Amino acid sequence: MASPGNDAPTTPSIDDAVTDNNLQPFFVLQKGSLRKSERNLSGAVKTRRKIDLSSASPKASEDVEDEREEENMKLRMEAFEIVWSKVESTIKDVLRDINTSVFSEIQNWVHESFNTIKSLGTPDFPEATQSFPIARDASSKKLFTGLVFTKNMEFVDDLLTFEELGKHLKSQGCHVANLSSLDFTTKNGIGGCLRSLLRQFLMSTLDAADMSILASWYGEQNYANPVVVVIDDIERCSGFVLSDFILMLSEWVVKIPVILIMGVATTLDTMRKILPSNALQHLCPYEFTLGIPAERMDAIVKAVLLKPCSGFTIGQKVAVFMRNYFVSQDGTLTSFIRALKIACSLHFYMEPLSVILRECVLEEDNWELGIEKNGLSPELMLKYAFDLPSCQSGEMMEQTSESLAQAFSELKRLQNEWRAVVLCLHEAGKGEKVRLLDLYCEASDPESYNKRKAELDKDPDLPPSGPILIKGHAISEAVRLVRDLSTAQLGKLISIWESLTTGTEVYHRVFALKLLLKMEDGKSSKKDFTVTPKRHTSRIKLNTGKDSKLMSDKAVTVLECMYRDCMQPIECMPFHEIFCFRDVDKLRLALIGDPRRRIQVDLLEFQKLLRCSCCLTGSKALLPTMHDTSIMYNLAQEHGDLINLHDWYQSFKSVVLCPNSSKKKSRQSLLPKKRKEINESGNQSEADLQHYEMKQAQLSLVPQRSSQFAPLMGVMELQITGLIRMPTKRRPDFAQRVAFGL
Amino acid sequence: MDFNEVDEEEFGFSRNYFLAKELGGSSKKSGRKLSDINVVDEQELRTAAASIKPKHQKDIAALINSYKSLYPKWAFELRCGFGLLMYGFGSKKALIEDFASTALPEHSVIVINVWDKKMVHTQFNWYWYHVPTFAPYKVEGLFFPMILAHGNSNQSAKTAAIVLQSLTPNAQSVFRILAKYQLSHPDDEGMAIDNLYSMSRERFLVSSQVTLNAHLTEFKDHELVKIKRNSDGQDCLYIPLAAEAIEKLLSEIN
Numbered sequence: 001m002a003s004p005g006n007d008a009p010t011t012p013s014i015d016d017a018v019t020d021n022n023l024q025p026f027f028v029l030q031k032g033s034l035r036k037s038e039r040n041l042s043g044a045v046k047t048r049r050k051i052d053l054s055s056a057s058p059k060a061s062e063d064v065e066d067e068r069e070e071e072n073m074k075l076r077m078e079a080f081e082i083v084w085s086k087v088e089s090t091i092k093d094v095l096r097d098i099n100t101s102v103f104s105e106i107q108n109w110v111h112e113s114f115n116t117i118k119s120l121g122t123p124d125f126p127e128a129t130q131s132f133p134i135a136r137d138a139s140s141k142k143l144f145t146g147l148v149f150t151k152n153m154e155f156v157d158d159l160l161t162f163e164e165l166g167k168h169l170k171s172q173g174c175h176v177a178n179l180s181s182l183d184f185t186t187k188n189g190i191g192g193c194l195r196s197l198l199r200q201f202l203m204s205t206l207d208a209a210d211m212s213i214l215a216s217w218y219g220e221q222n223y224a225n226p227v228v229v230v231i232d233d234i235e236r237c238s239g240f241v242l243s244d245f246i247l248m249l250s251e252w253v254v255k256i257p258v259i260l261i262m263g264v265a266t267t268l269d270t271m272r273k274i275l276p277s278n279a280l281q282h283l284c285p286y287e288f289t290l291g292i293p294a295e296r297m298d299a300i301v302k303a304v305l306l307k308p309c310s311g312f313t314i315g316q317k318v319a320v321f322m323r324n325y326f327v328s329q330d331g332t333l334t335s336f337i338r339a340l341k342i343a344c345s346l347h348f349y350m351e352p353l354s355v356i357l358r359e360c361v362l363e364e365d366n367w368e369l370g371i372e373k374n375g376l377s378p379e380l381m382l383k384y385a386f387d388l389p390s391c392q393s394g395e396m397m398e399q400t401s402e403s404l405a406q407a408f409s410e411l412k413r414l415q416n417e418w419r420a421v422v423l424c425l426h427e428a429g430k431g432e433k434v435r436l437l438d439l440y441c442e443a444s445d446p447e448s449y450n451k452r453k454a455e456l457d458k459d460p461d462l463p464p465s466g467p468i469l470i471k472g473h474a475i476s477e478a479v480r481l482v483r484d485l486s487t488a489q490l491g492k493l494i495s496i497w498e499s500l501t502t503g504t505e506v507y508h509r510v511f512a513l514k515l516l517l518k519m520e521d522g523k524s525s526k527k528d529f530t531v532t533p534k535r536h537t538s539r540i541k542l543n544t545g546k547d548s549k550l551m552s553d554k555a556v557t558v559l560e561c562m563y564r565d566c567m568q569p570i571e572c573m574p575f576h577e578i579f580c581f582r583d584v585d586k587l588r589l590a591l592i593g594d595p596r597r598r599i600q601v602d603l604l605e606f607q608k609l610l611r612c613s614c615c616l617t618g619s620k621a622l623l624p625t626m627h628d629t630s631i632m633y634n635l636a637q638e639h640g641d642l643i644n645l646h647d648w649y650q651s652f653k654s655v656v657l658c659p660n661s662s663k664k665k666s667r668q669s670l671l672p673k674k675r676k677e678i679n680e681s682g683n684q685s686e687a688d689l690q691h692y693e694m695k696q697a698q699l700s701l702v703p704q705r706s707s708q709f710a711p712l713m714g715v716m717e718l719q720i721t722g723l724i725r726m727p728t729k730r731r732p733d734f735a736q737r738v739a740f741g742l
Numbered sequence: 743m744d745f746n747e748v749d750e751e752e753f754g755f756s757r758n759y760f761l762a763k764e765l766g767g768s769s770k771k772s773g774r775k776l777s778d779i780n781v782v783d784e785q786e787l788r789t790a791a792a793s794i795k796p797k798h799q800k801d802i803a804a805l806i807n808s809y810k811s812l813y814p815k816w817a818f819e820l821r822c823g824f825g826l827l828m829y830g831f832g833s834k835k836a837l838i839e840d841f842a843s844t845a846l847p848e849h850s851v852i853v854i855n856v857w858d859k860k861m862v863h864t865q866f867n868w869y870w871y872h873v874p875t876f877a878p879y880k881v882e883g884l885f886f887p888m889i890l891a892h893g894n895s896n897q898s899a900k901t902a903a904i905v906l907q908s909l910t911p912n913a914q915s916v917f918r919i920l921a922k923y924q925l926s927h928p929d930d931e932g933m934a935i936d937n938l939y940s941m942s943r944e945r946f947l948v949s950s951q952v953t954l955n956a957h958l959t960e961f962k963d964h965e966l967v968k969i970k971r972n973s974d975g976q977d978c979l980y981i982p983l984a985a986e987a988i989e990k991l992l993s994e995i996n
Contacts, residue, residue, distance in 0.1 A: 022881045022884075026852055026854040028850065028852055029851040029852065031850050032850035077818065080822060084822070341824075345822040345824070349818050349819075590870055593870025595870075598829065598830055598872050599829065603831055610798050610805060611801065627797060628797065709794055713878065720879050720883060
């Protein structure tokens with residue numbers, strides 16, 4: 001075949017697209033300038049101009065509008081940073097608190113183990129200065145090993161826990177090094193672990209990885225404190241390297257009293273699976289258990305969404321989505337927190353008045369709306385606030401800053417009531433695994449609130465238990481559990497309720513309940529004293545049981561009343577849009593994405609995106625004007641796992657070159673009859689046609705040339721997007737479909 | 743997004759799936775060979791393919807332009823600490839670079855041309871965006887072999903040159919030794935690794951076997967070099983390209 005390249009000097013080169021930069025692994029597109037200060041200066045100039053030109057041309061007013069928008073965006077960004085850093089630090093504190101008791105348990109064990117090792121004797125001077133380990137009896141080769149069960153298959157949540165544990169032990173005087181499973185790879189071998197230890201203990205970057213260096217360093221520390229090595233996730237370590245590491249440490253344990261702490265995601269059996277018996281026999285294991293992810297989740301939800309934290313909150317649909325995401329995705333808090341952060345950032349981007357939350361965080365409990373504090377124009381702010389949909393449905397309000405401040409303080413009060421009742425319900429169901437996030441999802445449901453409200457409006461005398469509780473749901477489960485409590489348990493619960501409701505309107509109901517309980521308690525103890533010997537003991541028990549039933553019924557009634565009267569979800573309050581993020585679809589798209597499905601839909605429905613006039617929207621027919629890769633992908637739908645490249649190529653040609661065939665359904669292009677026709681045309685004439693088209697393409701003369709090259713580009717683009725795989729040596733004539741269906 | 747629409751789409755796809763399965767058998771029987779269509783030199787193919795005037799240029803430009811309104815939002819998300827993960831059909835290279843230079847003028851921007859798809863989702867704080875552009879994958883496509891080209895499973899000289907140019911001068915020189923050997927010993931099964939090592943060492947291109955191995959790994963990763971065992975049981979290196987392609991490649995990296 002003649003090389004057409006030689007006689008086509010005008011053919012554009014692909015090099016046009018390939019600048020040197022694109023061939024480099026990376027390049028600097030631009031260097032950051034010091035334009036921030038310049039910008040500030042120009043900003044000042046612009047502001048002046050804004051005043052000068054406020055009534056000038058429409059272009060100028062557009063500029064002013066842009067600047068205002070930019071300024072507001074900057075304020076919202078600042079507000080987001082303040083709010084999110086508050087949320088983040090709250091989460092960190094919560095997780096630290098959860099771990100406190102386990103951490104102190106571990107700390108005590110570390111010190112006890114250290115004392116045991118020391119009781120075996122510290123090396124004398126000649127021993128200490130030798131550059132090899134001291135050999136004593138087998139007991140001197142035991143390594144105290146704390147196994148911390150994380151009960152979490154996804155180690156990503158526990159990284160922070162082990163980091164915090166390290167910090168905690170350091171604060172208690174231990175020398176601590178944190179190793180990760182990445183240090184225990186066969187590629188790095190034991191040298192990798194040792195170098196990491198030296199780096200962390202000696203702050204040294206020595207290439208020589210030698211235990212004697214570590215031993216002499218520890219000697220300089222006067223053998224005063226324990227040396228703790230924390231390995232966060234042993235399931236991910238190479239058993240081979242870990243076993244070598246254990247054997248090495250056990251040899252040196254007299255000189256360097258290392259205490260190991262290892263994170264275990266599954267069970268104790270893991271140790272036996274990972275380590276050979278000669279390594280296992282050196283371990284002297286102790287077990288510790290961290291809180292389960294669901295408990296941590298409850299603690300986070302409580303601190304961030306149910307206690308006054310940042311003022312930012314999420315609507316019911318978002319909460320349900322996040323709960324399901326947590327349960328069905330990877331069950332990690334890390335993903336949950338990421339979802340919350342995306343929700344928060346979306347909220348601040350979308351909601352102009354979200355800047356108000358900045359003050360909410362900074363002033364905490366004393367927060368009161370001060371319009372001037374937010375850098376917004378008061379008129380604009382009022383107009384915007386009173387135009388919010390939640391403000392349209394209710395009673396007409398006077399559009400003043402005072403009435404807005406009043407509305408905000410009412411919203412805050414109602415939210416506090418709502419939170420208090422949710423927390424009371426949670427306390428009631430806590431022991432029986434009623435999850436706080438489930439309660440949150442149910443209690444924040446605006447539909448069920450509106451239904452309840454409508455029923456109560458119809459019949460104000462409706463008993464509290466009437467319309468409200470749905471069997472099997474978290475709220476009714478929590479209420480049911482109260483019914484079963486003994487008087488003593490009830491007393492404890494009511495005390496907790498009392499502290500949870502302090503400062504809210506429901507407090508007096510709880511307090512009344514407490515008094516009643518005290519009275520009943522007094523009566524029954526009197527009864528106990530006045531018991532006559534004649535009275536049957538079972539009768540007394542019966543009475544006590546009756547009393548407790550009576551009391552728990554009363555507690556249930558109070559709880560139901562609280563639920564009926566004080567559980568107004570935030571989404572049913574005016575101005576909630578400012579504080580509450582509700583757009584679940586936006587969150588879902590940003591969080592999960594859907595690349596494989598979407599890219600197929602892009603190709604199959606490209607008309608919807610490109611909105612061109614030449615291709616018929618909604619038509620199933622393939623038109624020659626359609627995007628080439630889209631035609632190729634549509635045709636690929638008609639094939640099985642393997643696509644015969646020849647057939648595929650011919651089908652494409654028939655679509656592009658024979659517009660008449662476009663009237664037929666694309667599927668018909670592959671009917672056997674058609675194939676036969678193509679076959680009959682013979683290979684030679686086919687080759688001639690290809691050659692001819694190639695010539696045409698080189699000379700850039702006729703539009704048909706695309707039938708030759710476009711499918712090649714199309715196949716390549718489908719390959720880049722991961723929808724097909726290239727032919728293999730074994731099957732050189734077939735491409736393989738990767739994605740089937742959406 | 744309209745969920746009813748999705749249901750319909752899904753129905754359509756499942757229909758297609760079964761249809762595809764049904765046809766699967768017959769398509770496997772399809773004995774047509776790729777070679778029935780004339781295969782041509784890959785470089786020529788690429789040049790010619792690049793000359794095709796893309797369809798819908800205006801519509802594509804309008805679509806890409808429509809994303810400019812999202813620039814402030816993307817900048818906002820970046821400042822919030824997220825990484826933006828953009829997906830959808832079409833090259834996003836130009837779009838992203840335009841975003842970086844127009845919406846982030848105060849920041850330094852580094853472009854990393856990643857050639858593989860290794861991405862660990864959990865280690866990044868991704869924020870997903872569906873941004874189809876329908877722009878041709880011009881640059882991205884350079885690193886993918888094309889069907890209908892001569893020896894489509896092999897790297898073309900052009901792609902090899904691109905990869906080589908991104909390597910160090912020493913690595914290029916090591917490759918040159920191998921290439922010249924292959925040209926001067928067309929009947930050999932390849933060049934013995936020991937032989938390559940001693941020649942590279944003589945020319946001060948590598949100081950140890952480890953350095954040579956690092957270069958070889960790089961070559962192998964990009965399929966510039968393959969290994970086979972010769973009749974003596976020795977591991978030999980060869981470049982999976984035709985003699986002309988190797989000559990062209992050598993002239994390009996010179």
